[in-house]
Amino acid sequence: MTVKRPRLVVLISGTGSNLQAIIDAIEAEALPMDLVGVISSNPEALGLDRARQHGVPSECVDHKRFTARAEFDQTLGARIDPLAPDWIALAGFMRILTPEFVKRYAGRLLNIHPSLLPAYPGLNTHERVLAAGETQHGATVHLVTPELDAGPTLLQEAVDIEPTDTPETLRDKVQRVEHRLYPKALAMLARGGLEPAASEANLRSRSHWARSSGPR
Numbered sequence: 001m002t003v004k005r006p007r008l009v010v011l012i013s014g015t016g017s018n019l020q021a022i023i024d025a026i027e028a029e030a031l032p033m034d035l036v037g038v039i040s041s042n043p044e045a046l047g048l049d050r051a052r053q054h055g056v057p058s059e060c061v062d063h064k065r066f067t068a069r070a071e072f073d074q075t076l077g078a079r080i081d082p083l084a085p086d087w088i089a090l091a092g093f094m095r096i097l098t099p100e101f102v103k104r105y106a107g108r109l110l111n112i113h114p115s116l117l118p119a120y121p122g123l124n125t126h127e128r129v130l131a132a133g134e135t136q137h138g139a140t141v142h143l144v145t146p147e148l149d150a151g152p153t154l155l156q157e158a159v160d161i162e163p164t165d166t167p168e169t170l171r172d173k174v175q176r177v178e179h180r181l182y183p184k185a186l187a188m189l190a191r192g193g194l195e196p197a198a199s200e201a202n203l204r205s206r207s208h209w210a211r212s213s214g215p216r
Contacts, residue, residue, distance in 0.1 A: 006086035006190050008033040011076075011093040012040045016047020017175060018091035018112060018182050023054050025183035032190045037083045039076065041095050063095055073101035080105075087189060090144065091182070099146035109144040111151070112182045114174045116158055117142060121149030126167040126174070135161055137170055139177045141185040154194055155185040 010019050019038060025031035038051040038058040051058035061079055066072040072095070080088065090111040102109060115125040117140040129137045138158035145151035157180070159173045188194035 006033045007036045007084055008087050008089060008186065009037045009039065009080055009083050009085040010035065010089045010091050012038060012045055012047040012091050013042045013094040014045055014047065014092045016045065016050045016092065018178055019047045020050050021179035022089070022091070022183050022186065023050065023056065025187065027054070031183050031187045033087070033186060036085060037080075039079055041072075041076075041093065047092070069096070069098050070100065073098045077101060077104060087186065089182070089186065096148070097144070102144055102146050106145075107143065110154070110185070111142055111144050111149075112178050113140050113142065113149050114138075114171070114178065116140060116156055117149055117153060126170040129161065130165065130167060130170065137161055137174060139174050139181050141181055155181055155188070157181050 008022075010022060012019055016038075022031065023035065026033060026035055035056050038047065038056055040048050040058070040060045041063040043060045043062050045060070048058050048060065059079065061072065061076050063072050066075070086108060088105055088109045090109070093111075113121070113125075114137075115121070115129070116136065116138040120128055126137070136158045138156060140156040141154045142149070143151040143154065157177050159170075159177055161170065165173075185194060
């Protein structure tokens, strides 16, 4: 019997390095999903070229053409729905989505954030952790909810901060983690082996995932 592979759409705005990690994992058969579309909010995003080079359907919904966030989100949703995705992954998608859009795809909208959430939501995380004198930083894959960077954690991993680290070196460390973590989380979702963390203590663990008993 042929097992249906989950369908994945990735939303981007920039270089698409996490998109590339996802594509590489699919091509290496480490991620059992079908990447059915890439949509960018930026017509100049390098990630669009990455998608085209691998034969992935791609398009742009240019946010600059919209005066209201709700109008942009409605158009974006109209492009997503015909692709019938099981999962939608934000990968450097630099737009704040309206609560209505998030609720429309509740439970299947993912993001990867460069911090050990719930610590340091928002922007400039590398500078902020260094300014605070933290000894660890990292990345978190989480479900998206209307509250910014507040959705349930699916997977996270920490890196040690060295005294010589700068925002740039720390960014590079965290990006290497992201490129492993996002495909890993998606692969676990595809196999039915990942559920949101249940407590704040889990959110702060060095490497956490909660396994279900089998496919959902």
